[in-house]
Amino acid sequence: MNVMPFEKPRHRIAVLADQCVQCGLCLPVCPTYALDGSETESPRGRIAIAAALALGQASPSPQLREPLDHCLGCLNCQRACPAGIQYEALLVETRALLGPAPGRPRLLLEIAKRPNLNRWLQRLARRTAAARWFPRLLDPGKRALWRASLALLPTSPTIPATSSVQQHHGTQTDTVALFPGCVASVQDADAAQAAELLLAAVGYRVIRMPAFCCGALDLHDGEAAEAEAAAERTRRAWTAMGADHLVTVTSGCLGTLRRALPGVRVDDPVVLLAARIGRLRFRPLARRVALHVPCTQANVARSDAALAALLQQIPELALRRLPTPPYCCGAAGSHVLQFPERAGALRDGVISHLDALDAELLLSSNIGCRLHLAAGLAQRTTTLPTMHPLTLLAQQWDP
Template sequence: MPLPRPPSADPLVALADQCVQCGLCLPACPTYRHERIEAESPRGRIALARGWALQALEPTTAGDTHLDQCLACRRCEAVCPAGVKYGELLVEARRRQRTRRKPAVPQRAIEWLAARPAALRRLMAAYRWLWPLLPAPLRRLPRPPEAVAAPPRIDARSDRPVAALFVGCIAPAYEGAAHAALATLFEACGIGLRIPTGQTCCGSLHAHAGDTDTAADLARRNARAFADAAQVVTLASGCHGAVAAALAPGARVADALDVLDAARDRLRFRPCDARIALHLPCTQQAVAGSAGALRRLLAAIPGLEIVVLDAGFGCCGAAGTAMFMDATRAASFRAPLLAQLESSGATRLLSANIGCRLHLANGTAVPVQHPIEFLASQLATSC
């Protein structure tokens, strides 16, 4: 048995050295399942990043492509017996990659907009207006719905618990109905909801592209915006990890589905004789951990039939900016899920991450919703 390596002073090498190269991550990795080559696996990318860090390997276009094509789903972390922090390793590897290879202009434009939610909201309002006039290739996202009034700010003197909702960057254009639905469900549970001003993008998109400086700045801004919040809730599983890491130690950050599940005895749902499809995003399973809560909440709706979309490679392929930067490849990950959806006969599709929802909705005519919206639509009474 080989002796363990001494700890490296290089943080990337230290993270890489935790990998024992067992290969248990391979079946969990969407890109390995898609390509069936070692370079598209977590351990292949770990070896590549380590080789670059030790200057044992020269950076190449092919190597950069393999690192680029990681979907940052972190499914490998969930099955790793050695506890390798692959997410941290990927961010550091891409940070170093970014210092020697500047990102493409479209990538930089998306990052710029995500860090400026007000500008993004104006752009999405224009996109909604122009959408019917645009040719299909330019409809890179579904048409934003009509605006829905935000939940009112709860009086701080109220004696009931109040949760602060993290909104993020793109959500205001698409999630107004989900925010209103969450306020309705929380009201039934005796919980107030407010949306703090001053918050911004969670920074995951930037960190996953190696722009750690911007990600850190966004984290500081969110920490200030939520400094007085006793409870913070997230709706997008892709934002959850970054929000939890950004806030002060001890801050209570929870997926909204977990909060509702804890108060499930206060909710009553009407029977629903329907078949729905359920998509469980990678980040919901590997980071937020709210898949079980969602299943229990849906199981509380009498008569509901659920088809879990599990065809294909384990990921829808949205992966932050991947659905824009490599649309053809992203669509190849999505295709098996949409085929399963089509054959299932489901009347709607639920997914708890906004990026996944937008990517899936752009490939199907079946209505795609946040599960919160569907749960609120079935709410009967509260006790």
């Protein structure tokens, strides 16, 4: 019997959807349900849509796929689900079945995935003040997309680490490979250097993998073939490293790296650092710091407790965590570019809590989240500095 090309993926989607018991415990933690108050914009609604598509009970249409495209993939629902439904797998499989959204900004994402091109174009955009004049040259339908993209260029002040990676010492044991990513390799270079410094300080030998895209952007946008090509590149690069652990300073890459490398320990660096926390000492810092925990750090890396433990080792630091679900900043990979108004509304909900915290510094470990939040702060003419938590830890490290 001939097998239709999508028969097996459709079967997997139907099986995953069938695990949902429709209890509704996912609704209170879903950011898009909080934003819209609509069942179709909830995990339960999306599961029902995915099942209908997989079983042939409905045909793909703009109205049906829109809630699936709106999903942030934050996985608050997966963590809250008492039935243990694999929501991320369901979402990835369904988007792969449907293919990428018609409005997916392919050009911008291709630029983002190429570190050297990304770096060069960002410098050019800043030097020419492109954010002020470039969108005016475009067709009105494309202006919002490019305004959202240019707004993500770093504008708020950052505080670089004062330590150098060459200053580490101590007995080295296991080898850790550091995955730089694509956008993060450009925007989070200080954080990667900080990770090297601190991991070496607690006894790890650190080597760097080449900078490239892990495939997260493609995987979560339904570009299955491109995502698999990136996964294969990851597997080849990892094999060449000969390392014991793989880490990345960008929590948004973790799930995709784990998917590409089953059986490999892939972690947030703070997990390895917290396990050897007794080897680290930090100088005092009398500042009020707001900690934004990205959804991927809380729900994929599950490293928020380890990060808090490390930051609490800095004497005199007043650490204040931003609220947890259903709050999400709305960056979510390409979501901020495809749906800038929705992303802005979600971000406003997060930023509104900063005033009450009276913070002097904002920490976030996901580069997409941090740039998105910084852009929102800049719109409010707020000069609150932003930083990766690892950069702050390296800055305060006392060798």
